[in-house]
Amino acid sequence: MSTVAPPPTDAVDPLEQDDEAVAIARQRASEGRRAERRLGLMLCAPAVVVMLAVAAYPILYALWLSLFRADLRTPDENEFVGLSNYVTVLSSPIWWQAFGITMFITVIGAAAELVLGMLLALVMHRTLIGRGLVRTSALVPYAIVTVVAAFSWRFAWTQGIGWLAGDSAPLTDRWPSIWIIILAEVWKTVPFMALLLMAGLALVPEDLLKAASMDGASAWQRFWRVTVPLIKPSILVALLFRTLDAFRIFDNIFVLTNGANGTSSVSMLAYNNLIKGLSLGIGSTMAVLIFITTAIIAFVFVRLFGAAAPGGSEKR
Amino acid sequence: MSAVTVTPQRRIGWGVVNAVVLLYAFVPVVWIISLSLKGDDTLNDGSYLPMNPTGEAYSQIFGNSDFLRALVNSIGICVIATAVALVLATMAAYAIARLEFPGKRAIVATSLLISMFPQIALVTPLFKIETAIGIFDTWPGLILPYITFALPLGIYTLSAFFREIPWELEKAAQMDGATPYQAFRRVIAPLALPGVFTTAILVFIACWNDFLFAISLTSTNAARTVPAAMSYFTGATTFEKPTAAIAAAAVVITIPIVLFVLFFQRRIVAGLTSGAVKG
Structure with a gap:
């Protein structure tokens, strides 16, 4: 750490000057590298410290809390219970129902987003008129606060108020509610998906598509045989992002049904355990399980499908 | 792109597609704006647009x-x-x-x-x-x-x-x-x-x-x-x-x-x- 640079030598024998200069240059270069390293670490340090303190430390703390009976209503009865919280959660039908619902919303939502996002991306990429207008308005759902959009959908389907509801009250039934939750989620996130895919489409060489066209490939064939293989990395990154994001769904469910009629997601369940149940042990156990599930999803995407972390590997 | 001649049919086709995108983006937004402009009298009429727009709700929240x-x-x-x-x-x-x-x-x-x-x-x-x-x-x-x-x-x-x-x-x-x-x-x-x-x-x-x-x-x-x-x-x-x-x-x-x-x-x-x- 304490590398003090030697004092600069003023008087140098002209004959030795060349060797000396080379040595100094070399030393300066290595000092430069060291300085660069130090500067790099110093510049990153604040961001890293904050991320570790506010994300890494709490998750470790959650891991620790999950081994205790930590109930805020009975603070004196905190005791080490080993893995019994995990047994409680993993043998609870409520957890598995929420897990199933979350998975269902994630899979159906991400699939719908991919299809619609691809269509929107193609429109934004190809449209011959009003391209700016289309691209601009497609950003509207992205810019809207999720809670606001959720209220818009909720009121639209509220009996007596909504323009979509009429005499029905779909948000009081389980499956209609789940489909509305998926719709709200898909509506909000298709534009983001489409933008990521459009960035991929921009990289497909126009000549290649022309050549395929001359060889007699139909538009459908050109899309599946030329475009899709070329933009596979963009598709995987977009899907990975959306899958992880969909898995933590909370806002839409909170506003649309508040988890009624068996529509809770795992995030809703963990939230209710904390705020309503004040059970830190069980809440932390769920937090850890959700974290592990997320890690597994990410691992599957990266390892099995070869999704590249965006920005992570700039040397490709 | 300039080499592609835009025939009227294609223009109309893209016009329709673009209109669908605009509808998709704006329908829920216009609905919540319309709802915010409804007064007590029309709140429960279930219509998409406010019949008699009023700023009541805004004066209520800003108060x-x-x-x-x-x-x-x-x-x-x-x-x-x-x-x-x-x-x-x-x-x-x-x-x-x-x-x-x-x-x-x-x-x-x-x-x-x-x-x-x-x-x-x-x-x-x-x-x-x-x-x-x-x-x-x-x-x-x-x-x-x-x-x-x-x-x-x-x-x-x-x-x-x-x-x-x-x-x-x-x-x-x-x-x-x-x-x-x-x-x-x-x-x-x-x-x-x-x-x-x-x-x-x-x-x-x-x-x-x-x-x-x-x-x-x-x-x-x-x-x-x-x-x-x-x-x-x-x-x-x-x-x-x-x-x-x-x-x-x-x-x-x-x-x-x-x-x-x-x-x-x-x-x-x-x-x-x-x-x-x-x-």
């Missing part, structure tokens, strides 16, 4: 101290979180884009991990930690998690932008006799500023959008932001549903962001996709 307080909280918390996150992210992104140092990949991986983190996994432990150190239900209690989740977004977007900057220009300017400060001020800063600005918008939107932390880490209107406050709205009387007031609050926090995004459309598209294309 409501809870809403005004929430609006101040939202703006204050998001502006501070964005500013701090931007400074830290700019430093880190500059280092990641321009310097070679050990642990660079680990830092990028960490921030990737955090951007994919399920926020709910942090809520329980943060609730306990914040209660213990006394920042639960305060501005810092929300600013800290916001900064944390804004940092990965900021670092990605900015390092992608910084990689595009032709840094040789800095040396060239210095050879032409500019001082290092002048080279930075006149050459590099103008090139870097659009990226920083775009990132600021993206980070601000992410903070503005948050609901989970806002509702879990607050208990009074001391730090509750608008998205969280909206779900606690009550009508003028207990029997009156605050539908129009919620709609009006929704419009108030939506319109500025939407206008902003529409105005800076190009930059935002570039910002959102920068991390992904680099892959």
Whole structure:
């Protein structure tokens, strides 16, 4: 750490000057590298410290809390219970129902987003008129606060108020509610998906598509045989992002049904355990399980499908 | 593109497709605006547009101290979180884009991990930690998690932008006799500023959008932001549903962001996709 640079030598024998200069240059270069390293670490340090303190430390703390009976209503009865919280959660039908619902919303939502996002991306990429207008308005759902959009959908389907509801009250039934939750989620996130895919489409060489066209490939064939293989990395990154994001769904469910009629997601369940149940042990156990599930999803995407972390590997 | 002749049929075809996109984007937005303009008389008529538009709901929420307080909280918390996150992210992104140092990949991986983190996994432990150190239900209690989740977004977007900057220009300017400060001020800063600005918008939107932390880490209107406050709205009387007031609050926090995004459309598209294309 304490590398003090030697004092600069003023008087140098002209004959030795060349060797000396080379040595100094070399030393300066290595000092430069060291300085660069130090500067790099110093510049990153604040961001890293904050991320570790506010994300890494709490998750470790959650891991620790999950081994205790930590109930805020009975603070004196905190005791080490080993893995019994995990047994409680993993043998609870409520957890598995929420897990199933979350998975269902994630899979159906991400699939719908991919299809619609691809269509929107193609429109934004190809449209011959009003391209700016289309691209601009497609950003509207992205810019809207999720809670606001959720209220818009909720009121639209509220009996007596909504323009979509009429005499029905779909948000009081389980499956209609789940489909509305998926719709709200898909509506909000298709534009983001489409933008990521459009960035991929921009990289497909126009000549290649022309050549395929001359060889007699139909538009459908050109899309599946030329475009899709070329933009596979963009598709995987977009899907990975959306899958992880969909898995933590909370806002839409909170506003649309508040988890009624068996529509809770795992995030809703963990939230209710904390705020309503004040059970830190069980809440932390769920937090850890959700974290592990997320890690597994990410691992599957990266390892099995070869999704590249965006920005992570700039040397490709 | 100029070689393609646009026949009237294709023009109409694309017109129809574009109209579908516009409908898709605007139908829920127009609906919530329309709802906010309905008075008590037409609230329950179920029509898509307000028959007799009135500003009642707006005067109601702007006369409501809870809403005004929430609006101040939202703006204050998001502006501070964005500013701090931007400074830290700019430093880190500059280092990641321009310097070679050990642990660079680990830092990028960490921030990737955090951007994919399920926020709910942090809520329980943060609730306990914040209660213990006394920042639960305060501005810092929300600013800290916001900064944390804004940092990965900021670092990605900015390092992608910084990689595009032709840094040789800095040396060239210095050879032409500019001082290092002048080279930075006149050459590099103008090139870097659009990226920083775009990132600021993206980070601000992410903070503005948050609901989970806002509702879990607050208990009074001391730090509750608008998205969280909206779900606690009550009508003028207990029997009156605050539908129009919620709609009006929704419009108030939506319109500025939407206008902003529409105005800076190009930059935002570039910002959102920068991390992904680099892959």
